[in-house]
Amino acid sequence: MNILDDLKLQYKLGGIAMRVIYWNIACFLVSLVFFYQYSIGQFAFPSWLALSSDPQSFLFRPWTFLTYAFFHDGFFHLLFNMLVLNFASNLFMTFFTQKQYLGLYILGAIFSGVAFALSFYFLNIAGSIVGASAAIMAILVATTTYQPLMNVRLMFFGNVKLWHITAVILVLDLMQFRLDNTGGHISHLAGAIFGFIYIKLLQNGTDLSIIISKTLDFFTNLFRKSPSTPFTKVHKNYKKPTEKVTSRIVTKDKTQQQIDEILDKISQSGYDCLTKEEKEFLFKAGK
Numbered sequence: 001m002n003i004l005d006d007l008k009l010q011y012k013l014g015g016i017a018m019r020v021i022y023w024n025i026a027c028f029l030v031s032l033v034f035f036y037q038y039s040i041g042q043f044a045f046p047s048w049l050a051l052s053s054d055p056q057s058f059l060f061r062p063w064t065f066l067t068y069a070f071f072h073d074g075f076f077h078l079l080f081n082m083l084v085l086n087f088a089s090n091l092f093m094t095f096f097t098q099k100q101y102l103g104l105y106i107l108g109a110i111f112s113g114v115a116f117a118l119s120f121y122f123l124n125i126a127g128s129i130v131g132a133s134a135a136i137m138a139i140l141v142a143t144t145t146y147q148p149l150m151n152v153r154l155m156f157f158g159n160v161k162l163w164h165i166t167a168v169i170l171v172l173d174l175m176q177f178r179l180d181n182t183g184g185h186i187s188h189l190a191g192a193i194f195g196f197i198y199i200k201l202l203q204n205g206t207d208l209s210i211i212i213s214k215t216l217d218f219f220t221n222l223f224r225k226s227p228s229t230p231f232t233k234v235h236k237n238y239k240k241p242t243e244k245v246t247s248r249i250v251t252k253d254k255t256q257q258q259i260d261e262i263l264d265k266i267s268q269s270g271y272d273c274l275t276k277e278e279k280e281f282l283f284k285a286g287k
Contacts, residue, residue: 016098017089021082027070028078043073050128051113053120069109071130081132088140103209108138108191115190116183129183134191141195
């Protein structure tokens with residue numbers, strides 16, 4: 001099995017968490033081809049992919065509230081996010097379903113994107129963001145909210161509580177809030193808040209991921225070709241037609257009646273008075 005076949009097998013059997021990682025990597029490779037400015041060594045994402053804080057941009061491109069969460073502006077940005085996503089995904093999938101995972105990833109990204117756009121708009125700051133960090137934080141904080149005391153074994157640190165890891169990441173975000181990438185840190189914290197809200201609502205019987213599941217099911221069924229009605233073989237019971245007794249009786253009566261008429265004619269006028277047809281009929285009837 002070559003590397004390509006191995007990747008295909010991992011994608012097929014890895015579940016939704018592995019597929020989301022593959023989607024992020026695929027988007028990064030596409031952006032390297034189309035959006036990377038090699039002359040200046042930076043990405044230049046178009047406004048129809050990156051999420052902009054400009055209302056004229058995101059109001060007419062609402063899909064950017066989701067597309068931004070699959071693109072990254074550097075290899076190490078992608079690498080770090082995918083490592084954390086893989087870590088958080090393995091923990092999340094221990095307790096929840098694949099549909100809940102995908103729903104939380106998408107809703108976390110949208111919620112965080114809205115928080116970023118609104119905060120930058122009211123702060124009168126122009127900017128745009130890309131990256132899966134906000135959606136990843138939603139998954140990590142959701143798992144931590146559900147099982148905060150879960151033991152996680154880390155290299156060089158041994159066993160630590162899950163909430164310790166999440167707390168360190170959140171504190172680092174807060175410390176860098178006004179240093180650089182303010183929009184990114186706002187979206188990270190918004191993702192964390194959404195992950196917390198998601199679990200609390202889920203524990204009260206409300207699963208927000210159903211919104212995404214039903215939406216995806218609707219479009220899947222919309223474009224799915226309806227199966228044609230299979231040919232149904234009808235078995236007919238061909239019975240040998242029943243001979244009608246009445247028909248036999250009628251036929252016999254008519255024949256006998258004709259014979260009787262011929263016999264009466266013979267008795268009255270003799271055999272020679274019969275016509276040729278009557279003689280032949282009487283001959284056949286006598287056999």
